[in-house]
Amino acid sequence: MPDAFVFMHADFLIIGQGMAGTLLSDELMRAGKSVLIIDKKEVHNTSLAASAVINPLVGKNWTLAKDAERIIPVALETYYRLSELLQVDLVQQKSLLVFHRDDASRQNFSIQIQAGNPFIQEDYPTQRSAWDAPFGSGKVAPVYTIDAQSLLNKWALFLQSQNALIQEYFQFEELQFSGHAIRYKDITADNLIFCEGAIGRQNPFFPSLTFTHNRGDALLLSIPHLSHEHIYHKDFRLVPHRDHLFWCGSNYIWEYDSLEPNLEWRIETEIALKSWLKLPFETVDHWVAERPTTAGQQSLLLQHAQHKNIYFFNGLGTRGFSAGPSLAKEMVQLMLNV
Ligand SMILES: Cc1cc2nc3c(=O)[nH]c(=O)nc-3n(C[C@H](O)[C@H](O)[C@H](O)COP(=O)(O)OP(=O)(O)OC[C@H]3O[C@@H](n4cnc5c(N)ncnc54)[C@H](O)[C@@H]3O)c2cc1C
Numbered sequence: 001m002p003d004a005f006v007f008m009h010a011d012f013l014i015i016g017q018g019m020a021g022t023l024l025s026d027e028l029m030r031a032g033k034s035v036l037i038i039d040k041k042e043v044h045n046t047s048l049a050a051s052a053v054i055n056p057l058v059g060k061n062w063t064l065a066k067d068a069e070r071i072i073p074v075a076l077e078t079y080y081r082l083s084e085l086l087q088v089d090l091v092q093q094k095s096l097l098v099f100h101r102d103d104a105s106r107q108n109f110s111i112q113i114q115a116g117n118p119f120i121q122e123d124y125p126t127q128r129s130a131w132d133a134p135f136g137s138g139k140v141a142p143v144y145t146i147d148a149q150s151l152l153n154k155w156a157l158f159l160q161s162q163n164a165l166i167q168e169y170f171q172f173e174e175l176q177f178s179g180h181a182i183r184y185k186d187i188t189a190d191n192l193i194f195c196e197g198a199i200g201r202q203n204p205f206f207p208s209l210t211f212t213h214n215r216g217d218a219l220l221l222s223i224p225h226l227s228h229e230h231i232y233h234k235d236f237r238l239v240p241h242r243d244h245l246f247w248c249g250s251n252y253i254w255e256y257d258s259l260e261p262n263l264e265w266r267i268e269t270e271i272a273l274k275s276w277l278k279l280p281f282e283t284v285d286h287w288v289a290e291r292p293t294t295a296g297q298q299s300l301l302l303q304h305a306q307h308k309n310i311y312f313f314n315g316l317g318t319r320g321f322s323a324g325p326s327l328a329k330e331m332v333q334l335m336l337n338v
Contacts, residue, residue: 008163010036012335013182013189015170018047019148019320020313021195022155023328025164026082031332036187037159040169044259046197047320049218049289051239051247052146053231054322055096056119060105062098062112062140064119071326078325079146086154088147092240095141097125099133099234099276109138127227130279143231145239146321172204180309191335193311198290200314205304210295211315217262218249219269220285226277234276236269245284248273252291261286293317301331311335 012028014021017039025035041048054075056068065071076091083090100106112120123139125131159165166187175192176183182192194203201211220241226232228240239247251265266286273281292314294300300315313331316324 007183007186007188008036010034010164010187010189012036012191012193013038013184013187014193014195015039016195016197017152017156017159017165018045018195018197019152019324020197020316020328022047022152023078023324024193024195024313024331025159026078026155027328027332031336033336034164035159036164036166036189038166038168038170038184039156040167042199044287044289046289046291047148047152049216049287050148050321051218051237051249052148052321053096053237053239054144054146055140056143057117057140061108062117062120064117067323067326071323074329075322075325076144079144079151082151082155086151086158088150088154090147090151092145092147093142094145094229094231094240095123095139096143096231096233097123097137097139099131099137099232100135101234102135106135106138113138125230125232130226130277132276132278145231147242148321149242177307182309191309191311193313193335195313197314198292200292200300200312203312205307205310206300206302206312209300209302209315210298212293212295213254213256214291214293215253215256215259215288216250216291217253217265218247218287218289219266219283220287221246221248221273221281222284223277223279223281225279226281232277235272238273238277246281259288259290261288291317292320299323299327301327301334303334 011033012035014025014035014037017037021037028035058065079091119140121139124137174185182189222244223246224244232238241247294315297317300312302312304310
């Protein structure tokens, strides 16, 4: 007699382990549920290309984001807890040095100082001779950077240690239903959640959503003599990365038909940086990724209309690292009906 075929079973089968799948699987496991993730990283992986900055202020006027006081404490609590679990420092507290590009930009900043915005103050960087700053500068603090690479890699290792990660491409044709049970190859699951990022636009279970197309370029720069204490902001940002590297970006392109690096943007950015920063730098890489954005920047926490055990967690847009932890908690509450 042939051996009985052994199925792997999970309460929740999750497709995708970017920030959405990582944060959601963490919340589900904390709620005592078993998870299994299928993920295949792409070259243009959004969560790994991000600057991963958490900043309470938004827009040209540096006003407090309307939900900052709710989402930032939840984000920090989540990342510090994961740092302890994964034995790695995921959170760095920084200040954001803002170099005014003209009088109007300095004026916008001063208005916030006069209004008593607690996150903002006049300042000048300690490396004064490193910058060309004719309109002066100011400071936003505290802001935070998250080490996305360590978080995603360590979480993948943690999942592997629990036999909860399969690194392959999920194929819709292999999915079967029998009653409420979901079957995929040799896996059975009670629930299925799609966390596919921008590729989720093509998900056949959730068609006609309000997704827009949005891609961003980022450069990885080596700047050996620049302090890693701060994030530097003018028309674009320099964000401390690992070693002596800085993430530099980004742009927002809404119409495109490829994810090839935008060389024109790269040259413009390098020229602009040479006139702003007086220290030597070298470009070591050029990344491109799509933001999973929707019209009106609405996040997508959805349940399928017929298959009530199929869900969609997406639309994290430009705020996967800051709003992601609160949204993952909200999604788990929705699914577990608590
Ligand atoms: C240039 C740039 C800068 C950014 N900066 C910030 C920032 O400073 N702060 C902030 O909060 N946010 C920032 N963001 C936004 C943030 O990166 C996103 O909101 C977040 O990463 C989205 O995560 P996700 O898990 O939804 O998508 P993704 O990171 O794309 O993850 C989806 C995963 O699913 C996998 N997948 C998809 N389909 C399948 C399949 N069929 N089979 C197997 N695997 C599959 C993909 O390969 C991927 O691993 C930035 C984004 C960009 C592009």
